[in-house]
Amino acid sequence: MGGYGDVKLLNDDGSRLDGRSIDESRPIEIKAGVIPAADGSAWVKHGLNEVVCAVYGPMEAHPRKIQLQDQAVIDVRYNMAPFSTSDRIRPGFNRRSREISKVTAEAFASTVMVERYPRSKIRIEIEILSAEAGTRCAGLTAASVALADAGIPMRGMIVGVASGKVEDTVVLDLDKAEDNYGQADLPMGIMPTTGEIAFMQMDGDLSMEELQQAMDYNFAAAAEMHDIMEAALRARYEGGDE
Amino acid sequence: MASQVVPQLLRQHLANLAADDERISGRGQWQGREIELEVDCLYNADGSAKVVWGDTIVYVGVKFELREPYSDRPTSGSLMCGAELRPVAHRKYEPGPPSPESIELGRVVDRGIRESGCIDMDALCIVPGESAWMVIIDIHVISDCGNIFDAAGLAAIAALRNATVPAARYDVGEDYKLAVALTPIICTFTRVGGRYVYDADEEEELGGAERLSITLGDNGNMHSMQKGLKGTFTAAELSEILDVCATRCGELRELVDSKVE
Numbered sequence: 001m002g003g004y005g006d007v008k009l010l011n012d013d014g015s016r017l018d019g020r021s022i023d024e025s026r027p028i029e030i031k032a033g034v035i036p037a038a039d040g041s042a043w044v045k046h047g048l049n050e051v052v053c054a055v056y057g058p059m060e061a062h063p064r065k066i067q068l069q070d071q072a073v074i075d076v077r078y079n080m081a082p083f084s085t086s087d088r089i090r091p092g093f094n095r096r097s098r099e100i101s102k103v104t105a106e107a108f109a110s111t112v113m114v115e116r117y118p119r120s121k122i123r124i125e126i127e128i129l130s131a132e133a134g135t136r137c138a139g140l141t142a143a144s145v146a147l148a149d150a151g152i153p154m155r156g157m158i159v160g161v162a163s164g165k166v167e168d169t170v171v172l173d174l175d176k177a178e179d180n181y182g183q184a185d186l187p188m189g190i191m192p193t194t195g196e197i198a199f200m201q202m203d204g205d206l207s208m209e210e211l212q213q214a215m216d217y218n219f220a221a222a223a224e225m226h227d228i229m230e231a232a233l234r235a236r237y238e239g240g241d242e
Numbered sequence: 243m244a245s246q247v248v249p250q251l252l253r254q255h256l257a258n259l260a261a262d263d264e265r266i267s268g269r270g271q272w273q274g275r276e277i278e279l280e281v282d283c284l285y286n287a288d289g290s291a292k293v294v295w296g297d298t299i300v301y302v303g304v305k306f307e308l309r310e311p312y313s314d315r316p317t318s319g320s321l322m323c324g325a326e327l328r329p330v331a332h333r334k335y336e337p338g339p340p341s342p343e344s345i346e347l348g349r350v351v352d353r354g355i356r357e358s359g360c361i362d363m364d365a366l367c368i369v370p371g372e373s374a375w376m377v378i379i380d381i382h383v384i385s386d387c388g389n390i391f392d393a394a395g396l397a398a399i400a401a402l403r404n405a406t407v408p409a410a411r412y413d414v415g416e417d418y419k420l421a422v423a424l425t426p427i428i429c430t431f432t433r434v435g436g437r438y439v440y441d442a443d444e445e446e447e448l449g450g451a452e453r454l455s456i457t458l459g460d461n462g463n464m465h466s467m468q469k470g471l472k473g474t475f476t477a478a479e480l481s482e483i484l485d486v487c488a489t490r491c492g493e494l495r496e497l498v499d500s501k502v503e
Contacts, residue, residue, distance in 0.1 A: 036297030037332045037385040037444075048285045052384055054330045077337055079328060082380040083287040083303020086411070091326055091380070092339070125330035127384065129301060130285040 007181040009166040016178070022171040025161075025221050026134075030141070030232040032149045038125075040150025042232070044142040047175060048132035053142035054125045055150040061121035072117035076105035078139055080128040100136050101126075107189045107199035108143065113153040122152060133179035137162050140189045140199060145229050149236065156191035157229055158198050159222040163214035170210050172217040186214045190222035252449035253435075260435025266445055272486045274441040275389075277494075279396065281404040281501050289405025289420065293397040296443060297387035302397035303380050304405040304420075308412050311367060311374040319366020319374040323352035325381035325394060332386040346470060348381060351395050351428065353466035354457030355379070355402070358426035365421060368414055375407060377420070388443040391455050395428030396494060403502040425498050426465050427491040430455040431483050433473055438483055440490065454483060458491040 008017075015021060026047030035041035038054035045051075061067045078100040082091050108124065124146070126139040137160030144157035164174040165184040174185055184206045189199025206214065259265060269275070275296030284290035289304035311318055325348035329335045340348075355361070366375040379402065381394045405420040432442035434450040442450055452473030457466040469475070 035299065035330070035385045037387050038330075039333075050285065052330070054384075056329075056333045059333065077329060079330075081301070081303060081382050082324075082326075082378070083284060083290065083305050083382075085286055088305035088307060088378055088380075091324065093337075123329065123333075125328065127328060127330050127382070129382075130287075132285065 007177070009178055009181060010169060016166075016171065016175075018175060022169060023217055023220070025173040025224070026175065028225060028228055030145060030228050032145050032232045032236040038146070038150075040146045040148070040152070042142040042145035042149060044138045044145070046134060046138040046141070047173075048130060049128070049135050049138045050130035051135060051138040051142045052127050052129060053139065053146040055123065055143070055146040055152065056125070057122040057150075058117040058120040058152070059123070061119055066121070067119045070118050071114040072112070072120045072122050074105045074109045074112060074114065074122050074124065076101045076108065076124045076126065076143070078104060078126045078128070078136065080131055080135070084128045084131045100139075103199060103201065104136070104140060104143070107140065107158055108147070110198050111154050111156060111158055111191060112147065113155065116153060122147075133174055133176045134160075134162055134187070136160065136201075137187050137189075141225065141229065145232055148233055156193040156196075157226060158189040158191055159225045159229065160187065160189055160199070161218045161221045161225065162187040163217040165204065165206060165210060165214075170213040170217065172221055184210070184214075186211070186218070188215075188218045188222075190219060192219075192223045192226040195219075249449055252445060256435035256446065256449045258435070260437050265434070265439060267443055271437070272440045272490070274490065275443070277396070277497065279400055279497055279501050281400050287401070288408050289401045289403075291397040291400035291404065293393045293400075295389060295393040295396070296441075297385060298390060298393050299383075299385040300390060300393040300397045301382045301384060302394065302401040303382065304401045305378045305380070306405075306408055307376045307378060308368070308373050308414070309376045311371060315363075316371040317367045317374075318363040320363070320376045321352070321356055321361065321379070322376060323355065323379040323381070323398065324348045325351070325383070327383050327386070327390075331383040335386070346468070347391060347394060350391060350455055350457075350466060350468045351379070351381065351398050354395060354426045354428050355398060357465040358424050358457070358459045360399075360422050360424035360426060361402070362421060362423070373414075377402070377405075386444070388447050389430055389441050391430045391453075392428055392441065395457065396498070399425055399427065400498050400501060403498065424460045425495045426457050426459050427494045427498075428455055428457040428466070429487045429490050429494075431486075433475070438475075438479060440486060454480070456484065456487050458487060460495070462488055
C-alpha cells in the first residue's frame with residue numbers, strides 16, 4: 001500500500017472519486033457457460049476487471065504421484081493475459097500468480113465435495129483478460145459459477161469480495177487508484193449460504209474496529225453478489241437469457 | 243465431444259461422409275462456421291479483438307513498448323507476435339512453457355502480418371538508433387474447438403487495425419491511431435476423410451490429417467503458407483485450395499472492414 005496520504009481518494013462530501021459511496025460495490029455482470037470447450041465456465045465483469053474461468057473434470061489425476069487416495073485434487077491456475085494490465089506483462093507464471101493459485105485451490109478444496117472423487121483431479125483455469133484491482137476476487141467468483149456450471153457438487157459457492165481503507169475510512173471494493181494509494185486491502189472468499197470464510201488475505205494497516213467494519217461490508221456484499229451468481233446460472237439452465 | 247480413444251472409428255466415419263460429399267457438421271466442403279468479430283473489447287490493451295468462430299474463441303491484445311531499435315535496423319520499429327494455448331482452452335492443453343503448437347501458431351500469424359507489409363516499420367521509429375515502438379501482438383486462445391489459426395489471424399489483424407499508439411503514456415507526444423495499410427487474411431484447410439475441407443472443427447481435426455494455412459494480402463498475393471501435421475498433398479490440390487482461399491479471404495476482409503473504421 002504505497003503513497004499513504006499523498007493522494008486524495010475521497011471527495012469533500014465523503015463520496016469516492018468514481019462517485020460511489022463508501023459501501024457501494026462496482027457494477028458486476030456474470031455469465032455462465034461461455035467456453036464451449038470446457039465442462040463448466042463463467043465470465044465475470046467486475047468494474048473494469050474482466051475474467052473468464054474454465055473448469056475441466058473430474059478427470060484422471062496424472063502423474064500418479066499427485067493423486068490423493070481419498071479425495072480429488074483441486075488444481076487452480078490464476079493467469080494474467082499479457083495485455084491485461086497497463087504495462088504488458090511477460091506471459092507465464094510469476095510469484096504472485098503462483099501464490100494466488102495456491103490459496104485459491106485451497107479455498108475450493110474446502111468447499112468442493114472432493115471426497116466424492118478419489119484419485120481424480122478437478123482443473124480450474126482462471127484467465128484475467130483485464131485487470132483493474134480485484135482480480136483474485138473476480139476469479140473466485142468466476143470459479144464458483146464455473147464449478148456449478150460443470151455440475152460439481154459443493155457445500156456452497158464462494159463469493160470473492162474485498163474491502164479496504166482509504167484516507168482512514170473503510171470502503172467496500174477498492175478500485176485501481178484506491179488499491180494503489182490506499183492504506184489497506186482485505187480480499188475474502190465468503191460462502192454466504194453457510195457464513196464461512198474460505199479465502200482471506202490482507203495487507204496494509206487496519207485496527208480491530210476497522211477490520212470489523214470491513215468484514216461487515218464484505219459479508220453484505222457477498223450476499224448480494226451470490227444472488228447475481230445464482231441468476232447467471234438460472235439464466236443458463238432455465239433459458240432466461242438465451 | 244469426440245474422445246481421443248476412438249480416432250480409428252472417427253476416421254472411418256469421416257471418410258464415409260466425405261465419399262458422399264458430406265461433413266459431420268452438415269456444412270459444405272468449403273463452407274465456414276458462423277463468425278462474430280468484436281473490436282476494442284479489452285480495457286487495458288492498446289488494440290484488441292475477440293473472435294467467436296463457431297465454438298472456438300480467441301482474444302488478441304496489442305501492446306506497444308518503447309525499445310532501442312535492433313542494430314541492423316536502426317531506423318525501424320519492430321513487431322512481435324506470440325500465442326498462448328493456455329489450459330483454459332481445452333482439456334488437452336497442459337500448463338508449462340510455450341508448446342511447439344503455440345509457437346507455430348504465433349509464428350504463422352506473425353509471418354502473414356509482417357510479410358504483407360501492412361505496418362510501416364520506419365514510421366515506428368522515434369529517434370534513430372535510440373528509441374522505436376515495438377508492436378506486440380498476444381494471441382490468447384480461450385476455447386479451442388478447431389481452426390484456431392484462422393480465428394487467431396482474424397483477431398490479430400482486427401486488433402492491429404483498431405490499435406492506438408500510447409505515445410502519451412510514454413511521454414513522447416499525443417496518442418495516435420496505428421497506420422495499418424493492408425488487411426492480410428489467413429485461411430486454413432484440413433484433409434478430412436481423404437479430401438480437403440475449409441475450417442475444420444474439433445472432430446474433423448481429431449480424425450483428420452495435414453492442414454494448409456495460407457495468408458493472402460489485399461492484392462491476392464501470398465504472404466505466408468504453412469503445411470502442418472502429418473500428411474502430404476499434391477500441386478493440383480493446392481491450386482484448388484488457392485481458388486477457394488481467394489474468395490474466402492475477400493469475404494473475411496470485408497468483415498474486418500465493417501468493424502474497423
